[in-house]
Amino acid sequence: MAGDYVIGVDSSTTAAKAVVWNPAGLAVSSARSTFELSRPRPGWGEQNAEDWWAATAAAVRRAVQTVDASRVGALCVTHQRETFVCLDAAGNPLRPALLWLDGRAVREVEEHGTAEVHRITGKPPNPTPAWYKLLWLARHEPETVARTGKVVDVQGFLVHRLTGEWATSWASADPLGLVDMTTCDYDDGLLAAAGLRREQLGELRPPGTVLGRVADDVARELGLPRGLPVVAGVGDGQAAQLGTGVTASGRAYLNLGTGVVSGTYSETYSYGAQYRTLFAAVPGAYALETFIGGGTYNLSWFVEKFSGLDSRALGLELTPEQILETAAAQLPPGADGLLLLPYWAGALTPYWDHHARGVLVGLTGSHGKSHVYRALLEGIAYEQRLLTDGAEAVLQEPVSTLVALGGGSRSRVWCQILADVMRRRVDVVREAESTCLGAGMLAAAAVGVHDSVPAAAEAMSATAGSYEPDAERCAAYDRLYAVYRDIYPAMRALFPRLAEASRSEASRSEASRSEASRSEASR
Template sequence: MTDQLVVAVDCSTTAAKAVVVTADGRVVAAASRPLQTDQPHTSWHEQDATQWWTATRDAVAAAVASLDHPDRVAAVCLTHQRESFTCLGPDDVPLRPAILWLDARAHAEIAEHGSARVHELSGKPGDTTPAIYKLAWLARHEPEVLRNASRVGDVQAYLSLRLTGRWATSPASADTLGLLDLPRRAWSAELLDIAGVRADQLPELVPAGEPLGTLLPEAARALGLSGPVPLVSGIGDGQAAGLALGATAPGVAYLNLGTSMVLGVSSGAYRWDPAFRTLAGIGPHDYTLETVLNAAAYVATWCREQFATEADLEQQAAALPPGADGLLTLPYWNAAQTPYWDPLARGAVIGWHGRHTPAHLYRSILEGVAFELRLHLERLEAATGSDVEQVRAVGGGARSPLWVRIVSDVTQRPVRVCAAGEASAAGAAALAWSHLTGTSPQQAAAAAAGPLLDGHDVHPDPSTAARYDALHAVHQRMYPQLRDVYAALADARSVPWG
């Protein structure tokens, strides 16, 4: 195995990223191709699913082209943005743009179908992210799409079809559609009925780490590969990052501080609770418990784009005292998730006065995300009875020393900032190596963990604890007192004018 390589692809929301990885985790080649997201209406987020293929193809081809010996590539594995889905016609061409995980059009369907029963079956609270509600929206508003669709599936299923000719995915990719009876790892007739989807439209389920098939000759040529290369069944990007970061061990949580903020821990038992969403883990009896905020770096980026450059705001915000001189932000630009699961919630900034500047707003956004994370951690620990002893952070936000400092101080926990790298792709690479070596995914990930886990620890500053405790207590009161206001605002926005 010493001369073999694997290609790991992360087809995320913004780009398809391909990395070529050795068994010990060294990245020997990498390339990326962007993906375009369209917003035809407020709260809608869509992509042309054919971009998933063209961006993946071009990224892999570019990475492989830089290798001296492309024939050393022994396997390919995918990870991807979760909850996003496409509907294909009989010719396997998308019938409409793919609907993404952060799309929030289906609030009426969430209100109608987001019951405790659906939560118990699927592991997913009623929320904007699971595809089940957006499929129900299609069944109501575009019924011809689901009626005429031959296939309905996730990103991996679509790429598997293009790469191998097989319509298949893993339970840990498909489950975020919200259509699986999660404890049984099987499609639920009850949930399919809510979504308006037929079982024959859905992909086969292949356990993570097992082959989905062999690359079609024309697909292999497009990627610059030769010979019979297997496509190994991958998992969603959150679970993949958790695998790479060692969060399958007790007491360890992964934190992806990216466009959204996702914190996850592993569980050997099926649990469901508003404190988290439950996902399929790698093995048949493994689960991942995640908390989520759909707008983290999304909001920080919005602020920078509106008011200043990143360097200016980072420097100015770092000079401000904890608490941004009394400015508190609820970062619900894309609804509220853990633990409230309210699709009507929106961002709120409380405490403005005349001395506040854009830098105060920026710091209050970073602190608002950190307050949300503290709430998530406390609710997760209370629901599971297990403490999170170590947080391992990746993502664009983790490259901001100011933001990591704020996260550590607000949560009063040490944060391990892992080396810059593609954590989700590293998890996909571990699954590919697991298949090639016959080891467990956890063993393969541990063997390759060195380059990714290199980094530094940030410890909380005790001098900020009292102020952040007091501000956190105020922050926790904001959403409950605004819940009815959000609902009334949604009603008011729907009143016609002109």
């Protein structure tokens, strides 16, 4: 049947993935192409925007090679949200793109991160939104700003390469921190502060509408049908929410990835320190999102730095994580009195404290590797309970179910811990590429494969298992959680003191090394 397939493209931080979906949300074909991430200085993150297009083109071309391309009815892009690139008048990058994870704009946050900016954008002051990095560019690279013809998000860049149109969705642009969340339009005051004019930005359209059609030469290059509609997508977090079927209150998605991102659905706009607010994939609705900077990253860190496990030498067809998880599963809730604060990458929601760091509380000589590993799993679960409870206060109804995706969702032990700590059922998605699936749902709704975005979500999403909270373990975790939630407030004042002491010591060490080098050179 012509036009019943759709393509979802996910241009993430490390790769472009293209998946061809059928109307039931099953992958017919897929391909992936990687690209590099540059860290020119500590805390910085940049990319060559041309790599986004090269990787996307390669992934799409390979994905459609094994299907009947005439059945492809639309394409939709999801992407790494706050990332942006400055282009010249011809649409060529003037400098490397600044990524969502780039933290260089600390001073700009301190100077410009006001309560009014939070109200307008729904984003608590922190270096992630592009607006603060645009202010950084105005201060440190005024020549770049002066030559800028367009500032675009990742979708805006790819849509232009596909169609020639300068357009994006308001749900793709709003993570940049330039959009008024009550009007779905750019805020003139924020634009003026960054030295930008409206014509330098892509036109904003509702998610799920057609932005343009693939140009003939691009269609020939990628093996796509001539005039294929390109549909307005959303950021990867909102796409994950849609791809997991969360289109109403009462459920939240939980992405157990490198960081842990969770989103609840709201039909009304609100803002608060407990969450950041974004436009949902369903026009007129909002996603209230929480974020823990350390998720599977924390687990990988422990395995790499401290586990000392070589499963190959043991002759086991298991990863070190699986071995540690098996050992941790033998321990009782609370890891025999060990609690962990998972702030390896600082604290985001609800504290927004970049000085915060990880903490182990309760160590004794009886604790071993399995105790620390279980404390890692439980610490992230405690933190997610804190965040979900905070966001839940403004929702139309409580969150009763979490829909888990990402690498961590494959851990039975962790999913059960999450259910017990959070006192909520945890469902696990059928489709691993749920973010790409969310883009496919928008494409399917736009061209009539399904009647609406919610209808597409209902038809194309599914779960593959669930975990119910256990009453006895829940009671034990309630007692432990009451202690956990007091750890950060008790230590809050110590974190900046530690940071200052560390900076002072680092400065003295650097001065000593410089003096030693000068002495050596003079001999």
